[in-house]
Amino acid sequence: MNWDQSRAMLQRSRQSLAGGVSSPFRAKAPVPLFFDDGKGAHLWDVDGNQYIDYQLAWGPMILGYSHPAMVAALKQQVEKPLSYGAQHPLEFTVAEKIQQMVPCAERVAFTSSGSETVQLAHRLVRACTRRPKILKFEGHYHGWMDGALHSYKPQENETGPLEAPSSVSGSRGQVANAADNVVVSPWNNLELLSRILQAHPNEIAGIFLEPVLCNSGCLMPEPGYLEGVQSLAREHGCLLVFDEVITGFRIHTGGAQKHFGITPDLATFGKAVGGGVPLSVVAGKAELMEQMFTGGVVFGGTFNGNPFSLAGANVCLDELSRDDGAALRHANRMGERLMDGIRSLAAQHGVALQVTGFGTAFYLHFTTLPELRDYRDTLKDNRDLLQRFLLAALGEGVILVPDGRVYVSAVHTEQDIAATLERLGRAFAKL
Template structure:
């Protein structure tokens, strides 16, 4: 029954070159670690991690203990409480830009707030974003995430492409789109829009379009250019946060943005997101009339998850996340060896804890347009075979590695994925 359902979903085809339709088992439970069970009792090694949040895997003892303790306390207050301070301090101790911290519930909301803060701070209307980068599903910023090749326009001046039917038409007027990883074009677009760009927002590692890494020096150059042009630099660390390093990509690369957004892993599986940034930008919420609301902002339930997860992640100098990154590197090496042995052209991009498989003949990939050449049909078939073999990936070929995936998981992943390569 399960595979029938998945087959039907796959028969729907591929909606865009990089958005493979997902094979979807009906999940039911987990015995812990990185394993999930479906309604039919099949077990999977999971690399989807709920699209990223479950960075400590499933039923982690520290999370279970914390959530049990919460059960007999209020789930929400309409006021300040101690956990807000505790979690804010944990974030401040690892995230370099976090002079002040605000809590929201989803990454999409955090991005709305940070855009408003940037426009208020600079008095400018435009946000410059990059092709292939995703910053949530709201009308104001859902542009040029996965445009089809025919929609993209010239590389030196990409079209601003709305991603959703029903999205406000004039939202495109507030956005400038640039190709990522190209310093010269960023400089040119900032100059062309001189005095109008409030902020440049980017995923510091392009996780949402194939886990592409920044070119050496690119983040530093973006920092210098934004400062020069009077625009804020915003890192959207909803995926990189607490995953590439405990302090996010900004601590890993030593490039400090003006503000950053976090989500997914920060709540350890509970819905929480964060805006962190320079004091004078953040305090506009109290001093300059920047409106910010949300019934669930800073709720104790999500903050209980965050407090436990951040404690685990920071323990022993970030040992758990370093281990996750090493485990991911073993997986990458094994996958490349296997694909070569089967004569299948494959690239595995990203960093240990967030990898992405590309069926491609390219040797290098640096921006969204590069991944348009990936063989989406082959990926779709591979995802389905992997699922049949008991391994779940993110539907675009990403693999998130948690702190509890271990060497046995790697072995027990490579063997079935080898069979999947053989069956391709």
């Protein structure tokens, strides 16, 4: 199938699926691709073309596709009830594993998507502090719910002054006054965060952040920044929440909180925790989490803690934590090799490129800026050039995330990385 035929297939799918396809690939992909199979780090489209994949379903496939241990566990589980809507032992088996891995996890709750975990975390911090507002950072993504989708990708003319960014709704149809309960701060700037907190005394229940700004350019926190945010949170009586839906079980088996050595009050996990099954987690301090049992905080969900998802997570967490996290160390090593290789290729071809992030989640910025600190810096990226590069990479059989992100899994091999660099060299030559 050539790309014209692929577009025709998209047209056909529009008759049945809103938007044509049901994944986030929909809006942003350089061309619509329809997949049929996958193994390890490789995907096949409906015509049997093979790709080395760095999209990994937007993150969850940390063990790659059809990992034998996942397949075996899920096959076994599928013979049993898929859901009980009641207690079963896998719940505490998986919760205990997370307690061992994640520093803040005194208690654990399960749900099915990252957006739901953030919704629960909002409720827990508001209930605990009896304050109405959430502080978030410009460019950070915390799911698509009304209370969370603010100032994720505001246009340059919407952002407002840097010292007091506007709270910009992300979608039509959002509750009109939801933005009133969201205070926005720029990322990587403690002085401005301090001033913004001072301007909202006793209003902010929780400070929510992606510990690495993965969703807008994989921008690392500057040294001392997360420590500074934590001490400002304490000074102002706010709870600190790490949204680890991407960093969780990617940067370290204990999440970014273990990697950076900072324990938040609450953390949310999703994506890689289940290795591809729908599962997400809220983990945190006992007194906060116990509000669900004793403090009148309501939390529900028909599929919460369902055995099928937990069977997947049980194996995924075992695979990731075996040999003191050898699988993730390998994944991050492969990713760093790819980052270095891409930097060299760009230099060889005279292309201005910044590669930011960490081994298993990094980002390609076609920019002339010497460094990127916050969301507003990413607005200067040359998106046309990125699109051309993504298309050229796809033509060479390499799938990158359509926004310029690259996810690396535990099953990408040295051969995959070498083959990828060879192919991306040809993609750079086409720019």
